[in-house]
Amino acid sequence: SQKIEQNSEALNIQEGKTATLTCNYTNYSPAYLQWYRQDPGRGPVFLLLIRENEKEKRKERLKVTFDTTLKQSLFHITASQPADSATYLCALEGIFTGRRALTFGSGTRLQVQP
Amino acid sequence: DTEVTQTPKHLVMGMTNKKSLKCEQHMGHRAMYWYKQKAKKPPELMFVYSYEKLSINESVPSRFSPECPNSSLLNLHLHALQPEDSALYLCASSQPRAGQGSYNSPLHFGNGTRLTVT
Numbered sequence: 001s002q003k004i005e006q007n008s009e010a011l012n013i014q015e016g017k018t019a020t021l022t023c024n025y026t027n028y029s030p031a032y033l034q035w036y037r038q039d040p041g042r043g044p045v046f047l048l049l050i051r052e053n054e055k056e057k058r059k060e061r062l063k064v065t066f067d068t069t070l071k072q073s074l075f076h077i078t079a080s081q082p083a084d085s086a087t088y089l090c091a092l093e094g095i096f097t098g099r100r101a102l103t104f105g106s107g108t109r110l111q112v113q114p
Numbered sequence: 115d116t117e118v119t120q121t122p123k124h125l126v127m128g129m130t131n132k133k134s135l136k137c138e139q140h141m142g143h144r145a146m147y148w149y150k151q152k153a154k155k156p157p158e159l160m161f162v163y164s165y166e167k168l169s170i171n172e173s174v175p176s177r178f179s180p181e182c183p184n185s186s187l188l189n190l191h192l193h194a195l196q197p198e199d200s201a202l203y204l205c206a207s208s209q210p211r212a213g214q215g216s217y218n219s220p221l222h223f224g225n226g227t228r229l230t231v232t
Contacts, residue, residue, distance in 0.1 A: 034220060099170050102221060104157050
C-alpha cells in the first residue's frame with residue numbers, strides 16, 4: 001500500500017541552527033512533491049513544490065531536495081527562528097477513484113528554541 | 115489571513131441536527147476540495163469539485179453531502195453525524211490541470227471549521 005512517512009517525533013533545535021525534516025514514501029511514483037506548513041488550529045500553507053527532475057529547490061531560507069531513487073525528500077530551514085515553529089507536512093499525488101489528488105504525510109512538529 | 119474563507123469557525127451539533135459548512139474563494143480557482151483532519155493526523159481527502167462538477171468522492175458516508183453552487187462557493191451539508199465525525203474540516207482551492215484528471219497543483223487552504231458532534 002502507499003505510505004508517506006515523516007518523523008512523528010517533534011524536532012527541537014536551537015535558534016540559528018538548520019532544521020532538517022525528512023519525508024519518505026513507498027509505492028508512489030510522484031511527478032512532484034510539495035511541502036506545507038501548518039500552525040495549530042489553522043489550515044496548511046503551501047511552501048514549496050519540487051519536480052521529479054529537480055534535485056533541489058530553494059526559497060529564501062528554505063531548501064528542498066528530492067531523490068526519486070531513495071524515495072525521499074529533505075526539507076531544510078537555515079538560520080531557524082522561533083517563528084518557524086510549526087508542523088511541516090509533505091504531500092504527494094495519490095490515486096483516488098482513478099484520479100490523482102494530494103495525499104499528505106502525518107507531519108513533523110518543529111520547535112525552535114530561542 | 116487566507117484567501118479561502120470558511121464559516122463558521124466553530125460548530126457544535128447534535129447527532130440529529132442538520133448543518134452546513136461554507137467555503138468561499140475569489141482567486142478564480144476552478145478546483146475546490148474538502149479535507150477532514152483529526153487531531154495530530156494529516157488532512158484526508160473527502161471530495162474534489164472541478165469546474166463545479168464532483169470529480170472525486172473518496173468513499174465518504176452519505177451523511178456528508180457536498181455542493182458547489184458556483185465557481186466561488188463550496189458547501190458541505192451535514193446530517194445525522196456521529197461523534198467520531200468531530201474534526202477540523204478544511205476547504206481548499208487550486209487550479210486544476212484541465213483534462214488530465216489530476217488535482218495536484220498547490221492548494222490554498224482556509225483555516226477550517228472545528229466541528230464537534232455531541
